[in-house]
Amino acid sequence: MHTLIVDDSKVMQEILRETMAPYGRVSLVPHGRDAVTFFIRSLEDNNPVDLILLDIQMPVMDGHEALTMIRRLEEQRFGKIRVKVVMVSSLSDYENILKAQFEERADAYLTKPFETEALLEILGNLGLIERGEFPEDQSTP
Numbered sequence: 001m002h003t004l005i006v007d008d009s010k011v012m013q014e015i016l017r018e019t020m021a022p023y024g025r026v027s028l029v030p031h032g033r034d035a036v037t038f039f040i041r042s043l044e045d046n047n048p049v050d051l052i053l054l055d056i057q058m059p060v061m062d063g064h065e066a067l068t069m070i071r072r073l074e075e076q077r078f079g080k081i082r083v084k085v086v087m088v089s090s091l092s093d094y095e096n097i098l099k100a101q102f103e104e105r106a107d108a109y110l111t112k113p114f115e116t117e118a119l120l121e122i123l124g125n126l127g128l129i130e131r132g133e134f135p136e137d138q139s140t141p
Contacts, residue, residue, distance in 0.1 A: 001023050001024035001025070001050045001051060001128060001129070002024055002025045002026075002027070002042075002047070002048075002049045002050050002051070003020045003023070003024065003025070003026050003027070003049065003050065003051045003052070003053060004027050004028075004029065004035060004038060004039070004042075004049045004051070004052045004053070005017060005020070005026060005027070005028045005029070005052075005053045006029050006030075006031070006032065006034070006035040006052060006053065006054045006055060006058070006063065006066065007028075007030070007053070007054075007055040007058070007088070008030045008031055008055065008057075008058040008059060009055075012055070012088075012112070013028050013030075016053050016088070019116050019119060019120075020051075020053070023123075023128075023129055024050075027049070030058070030059075031058040031059055031060040031061055031066075032054075032058055032060065032061030032062055032063055032065055032066030032069075033060045033061040033066070034060075035052065035054065035061075035066045035070070036061070036066055036069045036070060036073075039052075039070050039073065039083070040073065043073075043077065048082065048083065049083055050083065050084065050128065051083070051084045051085075051086070051123070051126075051128055052067075052070070052083055052084070052085045052086070053086050053088050054066065054067060054085055054086070054087050054088065054106075055087075055088055055089055056087060056089040056091050057089065057090070057091065063087060063089065064104060067085055067087075067104040067105075067106060068104050070083065070085070071104060071105055084107045084126050084128060085105075085106045085107055085108075086106065086107060086108045086109070086110055086119070086122055086123075086126075087106045087108070087109045087110065088110045088112060088114070088119075089109070089110075089111065089112060090111065090112040091111075092111045107126055108122045108125070108126065110122060
């Protein structure tokens with residue numbers, strides 16, 4: 001699985017990178033405009049991302065605008081949504097949650113701070129990882 005992490009916080013980038021590294025390739029960008037550019041290049045290179053973990057509050061271009069553009073690009077190119085997107089944000093108000101999930105068609109919304117298990121459960125529910133893939137399940141008794 002190829003995951004694109006979009007967050008302007010270096011600390012959050014590192015937390016998410018460490019969480020996602022066991023599941024495949026991880027790429028990092030600091031804002032929405034870079035996310036859209038990265039997404040376009042991944043399609044052009046025939047190496048699309050499978051998952052985007054996307055913050056909302058970022059400089060240059062926020063997560064709402066980036067996701068709207070990514071979904072528009074998918075519809076133009078494929079006629080359907082392909083990449084899974086989880087909004088990972090400190091914004092916990094219903095307006096942002098509803099906007100992300102219903103207007104922009106995010107697959108899930110996770111509020112910071114979060115437990116790693118909550119993110120892994122979302123990924124399992126989206127069919128991106130199997131329950132047996134959770135790192136804590138791989139330890140020997």
